[in-house]
Amino acid sequence: MAESETILQVENLVKHFPIRQGILFKSKVGEVKAVDGVSFELKRGETLGIVGESGCGKSTLAKLLMRLETPTAGRAKLNGRDIYKMGGSELRRLRRNVQMVMQDPYTSLNPRMTVGDIIGEPYEIHPEAAPKGDRQRRVRELLDLVGLNPEHINRYPHQFSGGQRQRIGIARALALRPEVIVCDEPVSALDVSIQAQVINLLEKLQDEFGLSYIFIAHDLSVVRHISDRVGVMYLGKIVELGTEDEIYARPTHPYTQALLSAVPVPDPEARAHREVIRLEGDVPSPANPPSGCRFRTRCWKAQEKCAVEEPLLVLRPAADPHPSACHFAEQRHVVA
Numbered sequence: 001m002a003e004s005e006t007i008l009q010v011e012n013l014v015k016h017f018p019i020r021q022g023i024l025f026k027s028k029v030g031e032v033k034a035v036d037g038v039s040f041e042l043k044r045g046e047t048l049g050i051v052g053e054s055g056c057g058k059s060t061l062a063k064l065l066m067r068l069e070t071p072t073a074g075r076a077k078l079n080g081r082d083i084y085k086m087g088g089s090e091l092r093r094l095r096r097n098v099q100m101v102m103q104d105p106y107t108s109l110n111p112r113m114t115v116g117d118i119i120g121e122p123y124e125i126h127p128e129a130a131p132k133g134d135r136q137r138r139v140r141e142l143l144d145l146v147g148l149n150p151e152h153i154n155r156y157p158h159q160f161s162g163g164q165r166q167r168i169g170i171a172r173a174l175a176l177r178p179e180v181i182v183c184d185e186p187v188s189a190l191d192v193s194i195q196a197q198v199i200n201l202l203e204k205l206q207d208e209f210g211l212s213y214i215f216i217a218h219d220l221s222v223v224r225h226i227s228d229r230v231g232v233m234y235l236g237k238i239v240e241l242g243t244e245d246e247i248y249a250r251p252t253h254p255y256t257q258a259l260l261s262a263v264p265v266p267d268p269e270a271r272a273h274r275e276v277i278r279l280e281g282d283v284p285s286p287a288n289p290p291s292g293c294r295f296r297t298r299c300w301k302a303q304e305k306c307a308v309e310e311p312l313l314v315l316r317p318a319a320d321p322h323p324s325a326c327h328f329a330e331q332r333h334v335v336a
């Protein structure tokens with residue numbers, strides 16, 4: 001599926017939010033390092049899964065890629081052009097070309113708008129995308145495409161189930177025929193049985209339209225099926241990046257191994273033999289991350305070097321030839 005053409009290139013992206021204190025004259029007393037040097041490439045037609053615990057910076061990364069936040073440092077290039085330098089018509093094209101599907105199908109749809117108006121709204125913002133007389137037909141086509149009845153075009157969001165509402169969100173994201181869709185936990189609020197249906201729909205649409213996805217989740221099991229590659233995030237950084245096989249069958253970073261050991265295993269036999277790695281302590285504050293390796297306060301393998309030298313996300317051929325940000329990267333088989 002994945003071709004070799006790079007559509008999105010992210011280079012050392014950083015987003016620090018200032019922490020301010022004071023009543024009249026708010027002065028900066030620190031900063032939340034929400035995203036702290038993230039780099040990756042997304043190929044055309046590829047799905048890159050991004051996984052990590054709550055607060056590790058996933059949504060901030062998504063907003064940076066949508067240009068809803070400006071970065072503190074770093075670049076993101078779409079088709080070779082830095083998105084943070086775009087203005088005028090180029091910025092308008094970016095707004096059409098990169099779309100988002102949000103986590104919560106209950107709050108992300110305006111309850112007072114009909115489904116037709118919700119899905120057709122992008123055409124109001126970008127009238128050049130579809131002539132006025134053709135919009136109804138397109139909205140009906142989009143409803144059909146995402147598996148909803150085009151006759152329900154005048155219904156309101158509350159008349160749909162959670163899974164159906166997420167389909168409405170997907171139809172809206174497709175309206176302007178984007179190249180990239182950033183999905184921020186698109187199935188996390190749905191029942192497990194419905195999750196698979198929505199993921200299958202996203203895969204079908206990807207094949208049909210050659211879409212490229214960034215697919216964010218906090219659980220490795222959710223992204224496995226849909227992702228070609230997966231990046232594991234911890235406290236604002238990607239700590240391991242690899243193909244589905246590299247991450248699930250040959251993980252080398254202790255954090256990935258711990259996340260994998262918490263993935264639900266349906267087969268009782270496999271479950272009995274699975275090794276459970278329990279992480280000690282909580283995720284440290286992104287306002288004050290540990291020195292050296294950020295994972296060291298919870299890592300069972302931590303040594304002195306880990307406190308003084310930051311492990312970079314580089315190839316670790318001795319462990320497995322995929323990037324891992326651990327000084328002592330080594331393969332450990334966790335789940336089948």
Ligand SMILES: Nc1ncnc2c1ncn2[C@@H]1O[C@H](COP(=O)(O)OP(=O)(O)OP(=O)(O)O)[C@@H](O)[C@H]1O
Nearest residue numbers: 017032034053054055056057058059060061218286
């Ligand atoms: N606008 C903001 N101002 C200040 N801090 C922020 C802002 N947005 C996010 N943060 C902080 O940045 C960190 C990363 O937040 P983010 O929402 O990106 O995490 P996340 O990985 O999406 O978490 P979750 O899984 O809970 O959605 C958190 O500590 C959060 O409190």
Ligand code: SF4
Nearest residue numbers: 293296299306326327
């Ligand atoms: S660098 Fe050290 S603390 Fe960090 S994951 Fe590797 S062993 Fe653990």
Ligand SMILES: [Mg+2]
Nearest residue numbers: 058059060184
């Ligand atoms: Mg989030």
